Amino acid sequence: MSRKAKEAFKTGLAMTLAYWIALSAGWEKPMWAGFAVGLVSLGTIGQSFDKASLRMLGTLMAAVVSFALLGCFPQERWLFMLSLSLWVGYCTYRMGGSRYPYFWQVSAFVTAIVSLEAGFNASNAFRVATLRIQETGLGILVYSLVALFVWPVNAGPKMRATARELTETQAQLLRALVDAIRGGHAEPARTLRTSVYQQQTTLCALLDAAETDSIEVHERRTLWRAFRRNIEALTEAMERCGVAIFGQEKLDAEPLMPSLASFEEEITKRLAATVDLLGGQSPGFVPTTVHLPRPPGKSTAVSHFQRAALTAATGELVEIERLTRELYETVATIRDLMEAQPVPRPPQPSGFVYDPERFLAVARVMLMQWMAYLLFIYVNDLPGGVGFVILVTSLGITASNMPQVSMLNLLVPGLVSTTVAGVVYVFVMPRLSSFVGLGGLLFTMTFMICYLFASPKQALGRTLGLILFVTIASISNEQSYDFLTVANTGLMLPLVFGLITVASYVPVYLRADRMVMRLLRRFFASSEHAVVALANLAEEPGTARGRHKRAFHTHELASLPSKIDAWKPSIDVQMLPGNTAQGLQPLVDSVAGLSRAIKTLVERAQAGHPQAIVDALGEEVGAWQLELRQVLESLAEDPTLGRSDVAQQKLVEITARLEARIESALVGGEASPLSAEEEERFYLLLAAYRSVSHALASYVTRAAAIDWTPWHEERFA
Template identity: 40%
Template sequence: MTLSTKTKESIKTALAMAISYGIALSMDWDRPYWAGFAVAFVSLASVGQSLNKAALRMCGTLAAMVVSLTLVALFAQDRWAFMLGFSLVIGVCCYMMGGEKHQYFWQVTAFVSGIICVDGGTDPVNAFQTAVLRAQETGLGILVYSLITIFLWPGRSSGFDAAAVNMASLQHQLYKACFDLFCKQGDAQEISQLKDQTVLAKTDFDQLLNATQTENYEVWESRDAWQHYQSQVAELMEALERWRLSIVEAKGLVLPRLLPDLEAFDNELDGRFTLIEQTLAGHPPGRNPEPMELSYDEDAVVALGHFDRAAFAVIYAQMQRLERLSRSLLNAARGTRSEGGAVVSAVPSHRSRAVFLPDLDRLASTCRLLTVVWVAFLMLIYGGDIPGGFSFMTISVSLGLALVNMPQVPVSKLFKPVATGVAIGAVLYIFVMPQLSSFLGLGLLIFATTFAICYLYAAPQQKLGRAFGLSMFIVIIGVSNHQTYSFLSVATTTMIFPLLFLVISITAYFPFDFRPEQTSLRLLRRFFRSGEHLISTVGGSSSDRATRLERWRMAFHAREVATLPAKLGTWLPHIDTGRLSGTTAEQLQALVARMQALNNRLQQLFEGRDGPQAEFLMRELREEFKIWRQGIQDVFQNLSENQVVDEGQALRARLDRFTGRLEMHIKKSLDMSTEQQLSEQEAVNFYLLLGVCQGVSEALVDCADSIDAIDWAGWREERF
């Protein structure tokens, strides 16, 4: 009989749990449940993923040892200084958990610091022993689970090559769909579906690459080439999206007529994408890609109106970028299959010096965690007999960290998994464990219960239930060599959670409101406020002449505009649209998509604004661009303050009037110009800038249309 993957993974976790308990008890180690915690939180689907997580957990435990013992040594006699130092440690860890790298390391460091600091702070004489024991038992759980996953049904990341080929195939299909749209034959719905599939495929590829580097020596040797390929894939996805947006905005142009070499261009890029798929599938690398110059019909382009020429200039620039990126991507794919993983790049990459840019959402989550911990601490100091004593504070750190990882989930979602784990553990602790007389019976009990919880909560979206179910089971049964049984112990542990849930519920409103509706409004306001600041810098100092503070502010607001649409997208599914009249899920999805389009246009504006421009032309049109900038700023300001703006038709009418006026001034200025005043490159740069400005206006009007379609009054109502 063939066992399912779910059954195999449940058996592996249950077996590792039972063996870890057996070894810890045979060594007469205190608190063997720490080894059980390591098994519960390390188990993942593949060997590479599990080993990565195991390494991060071990490193986090060792880091927590050093930090915690330092705090105990420095502040053992001053509880307030000790708490301030402890708050600084878990605050830094909490903030770093929201980053892109080593999130689990920071989570474990904070969690283990809570255990060692609380235990060591109340008993500084035994603090070192507590820290060493915690490291020993964590290492035991990691070692046992790692060995079992290696030798028993090893779940290798065998789908890595298939995931890479699938992602390349989807990008190929997305390119073809965008090209069909370019030729006025595409389907917007098909492109939207392919975009979603490509994003999911890239997420899967990124996860498998991280895991496969650990378990596959060849991939490890070529890791630089794979990471280069990974970055090129992300750039190509962005370029395809910008190209699509440019095509959609150029509604009145018959674009294929302007490009006589379009068929050859398409055949070349189509061939490159095919070669990428074949290379990743293991076929011998084909021909080296040669640069291709895409020509256009100069007479037909000159005959266009100025704004049509600007739209064409943007599209043409995007197609040239696609040519460069597809060539670079093919070279990167060839590099992953070459000996030693040599990286061949056709597009030079420029790394800017890293600058610290605070993430306001991560800071808010950090404040929430610190509020939970400090309220728990003050309740212990001034509240009399709190159930669980200092365990109350330790568990508050654990639950607070869980909320940092999933701030969108309401506290009520924690009730069921916690209650399930407590109920199972209590029944076994009171009625079954007193009947056991040897580890054989206890081991079978631990194995069966762990298997049941892992099997019932095997789906990825049930990670929360699995983690809390296993945690509560481990805490309630409290296995030790000198086992005692007391109903009071179960009741005391159970009483901890209503108090903690009360504290956590309060922090959903204070110091920041974490309800989905209020958080979404806050993210919207920040997005448009940052957009307003970015637009206000257009026409000012270039990035080279700006002060360090101005560059930092621009980088901060650019990062806000780039990341907030995705953050908003994670909150909107948790909004109950049934209680909000005049709001549908489709409207919210459209709003996020249009915010992302506006972000793309703003990025293009700031990438191209510092190109060399004809001074006389910019001088003649300075007043017109100033009027445009002020009008766009006003719209951003209205949206950031009230989510209220003129109707979309009124905005479009204003945009059309401005466009007509500006086109007349451009024609007049160009008629007065000479060849010496306007070089070919300056003309191209001017039309690119003009096209991007028009794109920003169109994207902002689309955003305003989406906002105008939603009734925001219900969002601002107070609910408890």
């Protein structure tokens, strides 16, 4: 039996058992137990347990909030709805920055269910909340037992396999970077970085699950979390190394860095030994220290910009050496081959930073909820009644936090599911006379839905199909049949999806290409702010507003590349080079590269400038900053502007002028001699400026390859 057939069988079995227990106990609305079964069934025990615990805790939180709302506003429906919408908006906001977004999602929509179905009656609210908690707990318990005893799948082995694959990919990425330093092409490294990020995302999800379903991983969870942070830091160091050598691929650094070959050999062996440890082997490997030489001196036949690139790359290689040693030691400690060392505490998240996307999600979900509530009050015989408001709230939360996914794509599957469930409800269920037949029907329908929608990309369709079937069936001990149940559901779905679609136009139009353009403008505006603020980085902003502004732009630079990448699959492929979704990938990569380059520039500028260089090169550096600011300002107004040949020509001119000025300042004696530390800081800063310029020129080159005309056209979509 295939894996997806086994998972569908487990879900069908749990659904049948949950209904049998609920009906035997005489509970009302056993469909809530069915909801719990369908929504917590995931690929591994740990993932299911994690989601189940969040659903249970979210339900308990929702019960408390519902009691509070009904107790405060028993007769004031407008104040009640205002408070409910504010709570749903708050939960939606917390979803965007929480490690446990599902907890906040459940807290929001279950609050709407309990408080709205209670009908402003506190005693009824207690009954509904208690029943909801009972049924949810039953569904969670039943599926948990089924997952434990029927073809159990633990996340631990998958997590270790992913960790091995990720470490192997890191080794390949290292070899690609070293090859680029030797003068090879940088494209293989860019391709491998995409795989590394995908594997890191998978590892994070599996590690959280493995901490739940694996005793061994749970006992060493501190070390495994340190492994995850270490592998992420290693990826970041390799990214910075790639930024440092970007544009210098033709420089053969082998004669200038004679220890590069031994460095590559040692780090490759170190990562291979780490892979063996993760696979359960004991390689008997002992890391040895690799000393990389200082960057070439003034007498070396390389330009100052080439020396700057090598200085920055050498610094990152030293960091890579440290991180790979720590990575090996962490895994060896997990295997009990080394004594445990104190694990440093992870950095704590910073305070509040304004995020426009999170507030946009809040505005959209509150708008949807109020539109649904007003329709419920003022439209007689609204299909679904209060269920319409609840469904809009539930789907609205999902739509607001996943704006890239068009909810209209679920309309056809929803109508098909309604039709199939309606046929079963009208023509099959009335012929059943015992739970044997009903249980077989529940198992068959659940199995079919889970089997047909087994792909992770079909998760929303699977969830919607299960919810619609369970809702339309409305199974209870005193079963009755009414065709209006099917008709109301069929009429309600277009209204719900239509309302959600209307809300996508307010307060901003969420068309994918427009969103990418909007995000690009914001990115370049924040980039311009970072360049303008370079002169004052040594001084903290004197006001709270200034500190928040700096934190906001720093957050924008770090987060916008991933937000742009998230919208990429939603863009019409006819608007992209090659008519494929990957046609935008080079542009997204250039934005991410520019983000890293600016971050590095800001960090190195904060370390301070050697005063002698500031006095000698202040005018040229100021002209460079002005040129960067002008280009960024024009791109903030229109990201499609710019010609790659002009940008490259300006870069060559500025580089040549600054190269000559550095030569006269350092070699000609215009500036006082620099200490070794000052010289290193200067070349690191010079490398950062060069990286920003090259990354900006790369963006302009990639943008020139796209036909932006359709992006500016007005059309209804």
